[in-house]
Amino acid sequence: MSGARPLRYGVTVVVPTYKRRDSLARLFDSVVQQDRLPDEILVVDASPDDDTERMLKTHASALALRDRTKYWRVSGPLAGLTRQKNFALRHVTTDLVAFFDDDIVLGEGCLREMEQVLRREANHIVGVGCFTTSETAPGRLWRLRRRLGVVASLQAGTYARSGISIPWHFHPSPDLIVEGDWLPGCAQLVRTAAARETGFEENFGGYAQGEDLDFSLRLRAKGKLVIARAARLQHLCDPGGRPDAFRVGYMELYNRYHIHRRAIPGRGWRDAVWFAYAWTVDTLLLARHVRSPRDWGRVTKQVAGRMAAAGTLLKKEML
Secondary structure, three states: OOOOOOOEEEEEEEEEEOOOHHHHHHHHHHHOOOOOOOOEEEEEEOOOOOHHHHHHHHOHHHHHOHHHEEEEEOOHHHOOHHHHHHHHHOOOOEEEEEEEOOOEEEOOOHHHHHHHHHHHOOOOEEEEEEEEOOOOOOOHHHHHHHHOOOOOOOOOOOEOOOOOEOOOOOOOOOOOEEEEOOOOOOEEEEEHHHHHHHOOOOOOOOOOOOHHHHHHHHHHHHOEEEEEEEEEEEEOOOOOOOOOHHHHHHHHHHHHHHHHHHHOOOOOHHHHHHHHHHHHHHHHHHHHHHHOOOOHHHHHHHHHHHHHHHHHHHHHHHO
16 A cells, blocks of 8 residues: 555554444443553444534543544545545554454453464464454354255365355354454454555445455465454454445345455366355345344345445446
């Protein structure tokens, strides 16, 4: 990326945010309690109002960190998750940069544990993520996906040639550091130079579904990606600031198709067919929720979004 500056030893936290004042305040509450405080916090806000900015000027934890915090409010061509991250990257001055979602809560010592992994493994690891506190064994749905051939295995943190990423949260390994193909977008610490060289895909506009997967799969060419079991957090998935179900469904398929085209080495027609099969089955599994009166509207829109994306992609491929 252009605009790179000489980097000093340290950790910068980048938080892109949109209409989540209360969640961001809660994140600051957890940051201020860390035994390793970030050297800088860069908040890039695309909210249409000044609620977030006013919170940062009045909330106790934000005030405690104000000397370390820089705030920008952006709009137009700078708004959108990946664009906000790229904007912040241009202003990072430390050799390590953490990207945090605004709706996470860091566990005790989380940032310290992440940094120690990168400092200790200086020549091998390029990025490190966290385990969430909601680890589970693979459920029936994922076991069904495996039996139907949607994925070849249920090895957590891997990216299947079918274009499906296997979640980290049911990893059975007791190892303190676990290598994978991708890092969760909610919290990751990366070497700044590598992050700048890789950059975030700005064609994934707005909420940018799948941007973390895309970034990770390109970043791993520069080194290993790992999860540090000792680094814990809660991801509370604030519903605010998210697109409607149709848009989510559209991005789920459209973005992941383009990720699949770029990420699979030696991608051939069998991989393309497997992708189409996997996402057809996944959409049919999603559609089972249509029977629930509570979920009918959301699921119908999400399925419609995926179908619209499939139509767009078919037209492009036939041109």
